[in-house]
Amino acid sequence: MKAIAFETPGGPDVLTVHELPAPTAGPGEVLIRVQAAAVSPTDTMRRAGARTSDQPGPFVPGMDAAGVIEAIDDNTETGLQVGDEVMAFLVPNGSHGAYVERVTVSADSVVPIPKGASLVEASTLPMNGLTARLALDTLNLPKGAVLAVTGAAGTLGGYVIQLAKAEGLTVVADAAEDDEALVKSAGADVVLPRGEEYAQQVRSKCPDGVDGIVDAAVQVDEIVPAAKDGASIITIRGDKGERERGVTLRSIWVTDYDGKQAKLDALRQQVEDGVLTLRVADVLPKENAPEAHRRMEAGGIRGRLVLEFGDLPES
Numbered sequence: 001m002k003a004i005a006f007e008t009p010g011g012p013d014v015l016t017v018h019e020l021p022a023p024t025a026g027p028g029e030v031l032i033r034v035q036a037a038a039v040s041p042t043d044t045m046r047r048a049g050a051r052t053s054d055q056p057g058p059f060v061p062g063m064d065a066a067g068v069i070e071a072i073d074d075n076t077e078t079g080l081q082v083g084d085e086v087m088a089f090l091v092p093n094g095s096h097g098a099y100v101e102r103v104t105v106s107a108d109s110v111v112p113i114p115k116g117a118s119l120v121e122a123s124t125l126p127m128n129g130l131t132a133r134l135a136l137d138t139l140n141l142p143k144g145a146v147l148a149v150t151g152a153a154g155t156l157g158g159y160v161i162q163l164a165k166a167e168g169l170t171v172v173a174d175a176a177e178d179d180e181a182l183v184k185s186a187g188a189d190v191v192l193p194r195g196e197e198y199a200q201q202v203r204s205k206c207p208d209g210v211d212g213i214v215d216a217a218v219q220v221d222e223i224v225p226a227a228k229d230g231a232s233i234i235t236i237r238g239d240k241g242e243r244e245r246g247v248t249l250r251s252i253w254v255t256d257y258d259g260k261q262a263k264l265d266a267l268r269q270q271v272e273d274g275v276l277t278l279r280v281a282d283v284l285p286k287e288n289a290p291e292a293h294r295r296m297e298a299g300g301i302r303g304r305l306v307l308e309f310g311d312l313p314e315s
């Protein structure tokens, strides 16, 4: 089977088509014939060498796959069936990643795609949806609390806003002028200019500071002044520790929600209920993975780029 992979980390062109042995599902697993794999910043960072693997290469990136279940191991307890259209959250390791024609995944990291969504759209949900869920679960803010979000025009930021609104939080979000309408349409109550001044802008709207922050733009210490005394800031690149006025940076990793099938299924339901919007920026054939990575790294993508892995078989 074909996979998009790299042998040695580097620029986008290290991603090439590789022929890998077709996997078979083991106990607890399902085999998915992949049709769509979303491209996320984590994939570009992995390709550039930021993450190591304890498995040999070639290294297959990709944390989100959507496709059709082709096989289920006899020793897998699941309500899923062969032929189901599903989306999966994957933690890449060695040649195990989402940029492939077929992948085996633990059944508890797989759920049906939302009704009414395409496989391409569904592939944009698992990894960033679970990250948004984890961020809000970690903050655990009460209804009515004020949450600030940086990087609000991005995929993670958008999901955070929508989940937060569904939980009765007031959301203050950042945006460049061109993204204001997008961020408002996600449900943000207040939209302020993004960048270095955002923290001060938040303070001018909320003089005591906000109750919690999800820092999807990786502003880290720059955003601390926006937080209320003793509030928590969720960081997504490992920054942590106490800062001024008892404000604490709390690092989250979506891998902590690997196998949390109920959380992933709740996200599916929230798409069906109209709480979450799936945003696709563009769909590219798998061979164009280098172009997708270049575009991702250049910034300015709104919605997710998705790699397509061929047509589905006739049913």
Ligand SMILES: NC(=O)c1ccc[n+]([C@@H]2O[C@H](COP(=O)([O-])OP(=O)(O)OC[C@H]3O[C@@H](n4cnc5c(N)ncnc54)[C@H](OP(=O)(O)O)[C@@H]3O)[C@@H](O)[C@H]2O)c1
Binding pocket: 040, 041, 042, 127, 128, 131, 150, 151, 152, 153, 154, 155, 156, 157, 174, 194, 195, 216, 217, 218, 219, 235, 236, 237, 252, 253, 254, 255, 299, 300, 301, 303
């Ligand atoms: N810890 C984890 O487990 C985990 C899980 C998922 C994601 N992440 C991380 O979360 C981050 C967001 O992911 P994503 O998928 O949402 O990426 P994304 O779709 O590219 O969104 C990031 C957004 O932040 C904006 N931005 C960049 N620099 C900014 C700045 N200085 N001020 C304000 N906005 C800024 C970007 O705008 P431009 O496009 O204009 O630059 C973009 O709108 C990434 O760093 C990713 O690696 C971590």
